[in-house]
Amino acid sequence: MRWYHRTVFATRRRWVTLMAGLAACRPAAPLDVFPETVAGVWKRTAVRESSAPDPPDPVPRTSVQRVETASYEGAGKLEARVYELASAGVGLDLAQRWRPSADTVFFNRGRYFVVVKWEQAERKALQEFVKETERRLPEK
Numbered sequence: 001m002r003w004y005h006r007t008v009f010a011t012r013r014r015w016v017t018l019m020a021g022l023a024a025c026r027p028a029a030p031l032d033v034f035p036e037t038v039a040g041v042w043k044r045t046a047v048r049e050s051s052a053p054d055p056p057d058p059v060p061r062t063s064v065q066r067v068e069t070a071s072y073e074g075a076g077k078l079e080a081r082v083y084e085l086a087s088a089g090v091g092l093d094l095a096q097r098w099r100p101s102a103d104t105v106f107f108n109r110g111r112y113f114v115v116v117k118w119e120q121a122e123r124k125a126l127q128e129f130v131k132e133t134e135r136r137l138p139e140k
Contacts, residue, residue: 033082033136034070039128042074057115059083063090072129076121080133083113105130109137 036044047070065084072078085091091108098106106115107130114133118126 033068033133034072034080035132035136038072038132039125041122041125042072042078042129044070045073046071057081057083059085059094059113060090063087075125076118078116078118078121078126078129080114080116080129082133082137083115085111085113087111107134109134110139112137 034044034047038044047068049066049068051066063086065086067081067083069079069081072080083091085094088110091111091113094113095106095108103119103121104115104117105126106113108114114137116126116130116133
């Protein structure tokens with residue numbers, strides 16, 4: 001192999017390595033699970049995202065990649081959290097071991113686990129909120 005072929009290959013290898021490193025460092029796209037209005041009843045009052053150093057629910061800290069929390073008012077009040085987990089298996093395990101509590105519903109879909117807590121909400125409006133939230137979760 002001639003010297004210029006080695007130089008070109010070495011430059012390409014460095015370029016590919018640099019691009020892979022930069023792609024890994026970019027911030028994750030927002031989940032976009034919680035719209036401004038849900039089912040014409042629920043109005044979002046707050047939304048926040050965190051990397052979950054200390055999740056408020058009994059979710060294994062090491063399995064959580066990020067958490068998105070939203071508060072809604074309308075046919076009552078509710079707070080919903082979506083956990084993006086390391087794997088779908090963690091979500092299934094959480095769904096099977098989660099302890100039911102009053103005024104709370106939870107479900108999982110692939111790598112995502114959702115907890116919805118409400119105060120004085122209408123049942124039908126709450127069902128619509130859960131259905132819409134589940135529909136908006138990514139397919140991962």
